[in-house]
Amino acid sequence: MDVRIAIETTFDNGEKRTHQLDSISRPYRVTCPDGIGLRLEDGKKIAEQFQRVILYDQVEEITRESRVCPDCASVRAIHDYRTRVLDTTFGRVRVEAARLRRCSCDVKSAAMPGGPISPLAYFFPDRATPELQRFHAELGSRHSFREAARLMKSFLPCHPPHHATVRARLGRIAERLECSRRASSSPAEVTPKGGLTVFLDGAHIRCRPEYQQRHLDLVVGKIESRNICRRFGMVVNATASPRRRMREELSAFEWKPGRLLTVISDGEAALPNLIRNATNGDGPVKHILDWWHFSMRVQHVEAAVQGLVQTQRFAGNPVLFQRPAKSLRWWLWHGRARVAETYLKGLMHDCASFAEEPQAVRAAAARVQARCETLYTYLANNMESLVDYGRRYRSGLPISSSRAESSVDDIANARMGKRRRMRWSLKGAHRVAVTRAAVLDGRLTVTNSKRAA
Ligand SMILES: [Zn+2]
Structure with missing residues (x-):
């Protein structure tokens, strides 16, 4: 048998277009167990073609709609076409992106004669879809960068990524996570009821030789209130101000000055002191030694x-x-x-x-x-x-930092443990810890992209 696949696009203005994709051929006489149903290779090929068709039509529509000036409704002239390479989860697509001349009504251009405007630049600021970037970050925080690149290559029709690309994109996502945390820590008027519990523990991971020390310290923890929790990980030396970073982390979890913080950790004084410095005396901090x-x-x-x-x-x-x-x-x-x-x-x-x-x-x-x-x-x-x-035990309150220790396993040991024979730079370890905590909390799953749509 032969399977024919066609796609019909209906543009917003009612125009319809049909595209023919590759067909799948399954001749009965030569069918073997490997030829039953849709295979991974077929799926990858079809998904890639699908992506190309959708993207071409979408770019065409974006260009057509953005030619109309939003202020005076006159049509802007096309300046030129530039080839843009867009990396998506389903393949690398080369599109001809139009650049438009500025409209004569644009007062800013009179004072500041700007160049042509590119409507596509808004949709692809990094030349890669946000979904693909999140994929890179998520896989890079779960596996080694090389392994993540290999996994993507095996299962997705995307352009085979280089491990350095995976690392760079993870770094960008980690920075974005920290920026979003900074933005979310704006003070609100209402202080939520009840205290917060912070479980803290440290982990040692192997350090790269140029730092002239064997291990670097990773602080891993979990913040909990009555019904929600949030993990975090950071390399104290990699941040200019660990105090500020910790405060942001607490504020992102609705900590406000005056709210009680209970810190449970082992006897190492540096861990509760990190929290004490972060609150800067703005609220009570109670340290409890792990039972x-x-x-x-x-x-x-x-x-x-x-x-x-x-x-x-x-x-x-x-x-x-x-x-x-x-x-x-x-x-x-x-x-x-x-x-x-x-x-x-x-x-x-x-x-x-x-x-x-x-x-x-x-x-x-x-x-x-x-x-x-x-x-x-x-x-x-x-x-x-x-x-x-x-x-405390009888009232159902935590008495041990075992929850932080499980985070150490999840965040540090699984990805950066000594057995994995990897050596880390301060910044690299910090970025992976930040991303991994977000991935484990479900703050960065690929399915979260629904919000963007
Ligand atoms: Zn205009």
Whole structure:
């Protein structure tokens, strides 16, 4: 059989035109399993022809309509034709774009005799359709630039992109995302109710050799209010003012001066300080230490105590050691860090009394002492950030930064992890992080282009 494909265009002025596309031939006698239905190659060929036909007609209509001067309704003369190469998702199309002379009624041209005007320049500012640019950015943020270029080449009839093109377009989209965030952070009158929670974590990614350091730090996080969330990623050193950038990120999420910000992160002071600097004292910032980070340290103490009481020739009373180690966790969970500190001191004191015991017992006691000291220092450094975790947990509030850690996996490790053996520049890593966060949030999906239509 033979399949014939024809397209009929009806212009806005009622004119109709029919175009004939390539036909698909499927002779019955030579049909093989590979020849059943529409194949990818056929689809790509047809889509490319389809695109060309639509684009030619559209360019013709745009040129015809824009020849009429919007002010005096006289017809503007055609100055010349220029060849324009337009990159679209369905192929690269070469069109003859007309340039028009300015109308005599144009007062601006009297004062400033401008050149001819190009009506197409408005529709294709970057010589590529916005959809194609978003495609490049999305695939480039999910795969390596070379892989993204390969994927596009396999599945789309678009002009095979070079990996540097993918990188450049991703960079442009990332910049545009940051500009749009700046625009959206205009102050509104109404402050939404309730606080915001910011989960923060850091990630290390490999750095390019010219920076003379092994890793660069990526700050990844998630901002949440009652029913919506937004991810973000940034390389602090790549931005001139991380403080301003963070503030924009918060403002884009309806943070207003005076609104409570709860920051949950591990013990690294730089992360909550980033938020404190961003708010610049315009609102309360409460830092909460991630529960699991010091819960692990408590577990180390418990394990060391267990090791001590099970040591052969251990002469003390096991309950004297096991009970404080057990209750340590309980006190911390209920926000009684001072009591926990007293227990820790007691444990350390008791362990010091094993000086005369056999070698194995002394070693085990020293281990308990070291673990206790680590936990003690950790608590002392973060005393301000400890809260009543039990109460928060029972009221359904978050107590751990695990949501930020999942963002680290999604944003940093999946694309820029150490296992991928890629080295990054500060700017490159920052752009990919910004785009990837937008892609994961669905702020940059290709389907979002419906809004543009
Ligand atoms: Zn005019």
